[in-house]
């Protein structure tokens with residue numbers, strides 16, 4: 080990885096949006112470290128072992144996260160300075176009165192605490208780099224359109240995603256003096272394995288498509304393009320949560 084243009088960590092990089100991000104970042108010549116609880120669903124064919132590392136780690140396990148990033152930095156010969164937190168699980172999608180608190184706590188933990196753990200694991204790993212922290216630190220978190228306004232059946236997931244959005248702003252302010260930008264995307268429905276599973280279980284996406292001004296779902300690569308922009312190119316943006324939703328949040332009624 081010493082010959083690559085940088086080193087990025089992607090949590091949830093084994094599937095869906097995260098996997099599409101991995102493909103784009105490899106395409107920009109970055110080394111990429113994937114952290115996920117499951118193996119990669121697909122591996123970009125041309126990626127050499129040295130530029131694509133994979134760690135099976137639960138992002139809420141801070142000790143394991145820190146060890147994984149330290150090992151990734153050592154193997155790559157360069158500490159990561161970029162992070163995309165695209166890990167995530169579905170909520171219970173039931174009324175608040177019926178929500179199992181064990182499910183609720185896990186959803187909050189994975190999305191909110193897991194994003195914090197990943198972000199500060201990156202910063203600590205950068206700080207321990209032998210030559211000092213690599214410059215140009217940048218983090219993109221993944222919130223959701225459910226973080227905007229009130230939604231039924233979202234007392235777990237929607238609250239967790241609002242927490243991710245708020246955390247992004249807080250970290251942006253706290254870490255700007257370190258030269259680290261922290262931004263977020265708020266995806267609308269994106270056709271990933273997570274959403275495909277919901278469709279397979281009978282979830283009807285046609286009302287969503289009808290309410291979306293652009294009239295369709297997002298593709299994982301379209302979402303990854305927005306994430307890549309915030310991560311790599313939006314050099315004067317920090318603390319932003321950018322809806323990538325075909326106009327969903329722009330609709331006034």
Ligand SMILES: NC(=O)c1ccc[n+]([C@@H]2O[C@H](COP(=O)([O-])OP(=O)(O)OC[C@H]3O[C@@H](n4cnc5c(N)ncnc54)[C@H](O)[C@@H]3O)[C@@H](O)[C@H]2O)c1
Pocket residue numbers: 090091092093094095096097114115116117136137138139164165166167168189193221222223224265266267268269270271272273274
């Ligand atoms: N697909 C959508 O419509 C949509 C909309 C809004 C927000 N999001 C968010 O986008 C992100 C990516 O979702 P996706 O649609 O690509 O789903 P996905 O299920 O395809 O990918 C999520 C990945 O996260 C991993 N993961 C789950 N829990 C983890 C943990 N504790 N530690 C490490 N990895 C873990 C999974 O193994 C999986 O590989 C999630 O945060 C999701 O909530 C998705």
